[in-house]
Each structure stands twice: as structure tokens, then as C-alpha cells.
Amino acid sequence: xxxxxxxxxxxxxxxxxxxxxxxxxxxxxxxxxxxxxxxxxxxxxxxxxxxxxxxxxxxxxxxxxxxxxxxxxxxxxxxxxxxxxxxxxxxxxxxxxxxxxxxxxxxxxxxxxxxxxxxxxxxxxxxxxxxxxxxxxxxxxxxxx
Numbered sequence: 566x567x568x569x570x571x572x573x574x575x576x577x578x579x580x581x582x583x584x585x586x587x588x589x590x591x592x593x594x595x596x597x598x599x600x601x602x603x604x605x606x607x608x609x610x611x612x613x614x615x616x617x618x619x620x621x622x623x624x625x626x627x628x629x630x631x632x633x634x635x636x637x638x639x640x641x642x643x644x645x646x647x648x649x650x651x652x653x654x655x656x657x658x659x660x661x662x663x664x665x666x667x668x669x670x671x672x673x674x675x676x677x678x679x680x681x682x683x684x685x686x687x688x689x690x691x692x693x694x695x696x697x698x699x700x701x702x703x704x705x706x707x708x709x710x
Contacts, residue, residue: 614639
């Protein structure tokens with residue numbers, strides 16, 4: 566009787582653990598873009614560059630885009646993100662572009678990017694070292710060439 570009870574307890578434990586792991590993967594999948602990234606940098610039309618990110622402000626997440634007028638402006642923004650990641654907690658910087666005001670606030674091992682875009686609601690995105698490495702690899706391929 567004892568071995569069967571023990572076997573039943575082990576099976577129930579593993580079944581419960583599997584369902585929790587499955588639920589966690591479903592919840593994390595909601596935060597990914599169709600290509601599996603939360604941000605990217607890509608070249609747009611007429612020499613412009615587009616920085617896309619997943620807005621995490623509010624109940625629903627949506628994709629937002631910051632359009633830079635040229636390669637230099639995009640490269641400078643990526644460089645400023647890298648500097649903000651290395652700064653002490655509480656350091657804040659404000660960058661103004663044609664249609665955007667972007668505040669970078671260093672907190673808890675990452676950078677909160679707060680974007681005010683003309684005609685849209687405020688959006689936020691938390692840049693981590695992993696996120697930055699992801700876009701920095703993209704920027705070295707797209708922006709530096």
C-alpha cells in the first residue's frame with residue numbers, strides 16, 4: 566500500500582509541475598514579437614532607421630516605433646542606451662528627436678525608456694543587458710555598415 570501511495574504522490578507532483586511550466590511558457594510567449602524579440606533596429610525607407618519595441622505601459626502591450634532620420638541618429642541612440650546601462654541607479658537622461666522625447670532612467674540593473682511621441686500616449690520599455698545585446702548586434706550589422 567505504501568509504495569503505491571508514494572508512486573501516486575510522485576505522479577501528482579510531476580503532473581502539477583508540468584502544468585505550471587506549461588502555464589509559464591504560455592505567459593512568457595505573450596510578451597514576444599512574431600520573430601521572438603521584444604525590440605529591434607532596422608533600416609527603413611529613404612535612409613531612415615526604425616527602432617521598434619514592445620510598449621509595456623498599461624494593460625495591453627503594443628508595438629511602438631521610433632523613427633530616426635539617419636544612421637548617425639540611430640547609432641547615437643544605441644550608444645546612449647549602452648551608456649545608460651553602465652550608469653548608477655537613479656541617473657536620468659533626456660533626448661529629444663523630431664517627434665519624440667525619450668527619457669532613459671537607470672534603475673535596478675536596467676534602463677527604463679520612457680517615450681513621449683507626438684499624438685500618442687506615453688509608452689515605456691525596460692531595456693536589460695540582454696535586450697541591449699540583442700539590438701547592439703543588430704545595430705552593428707545595420708548601422709555601422
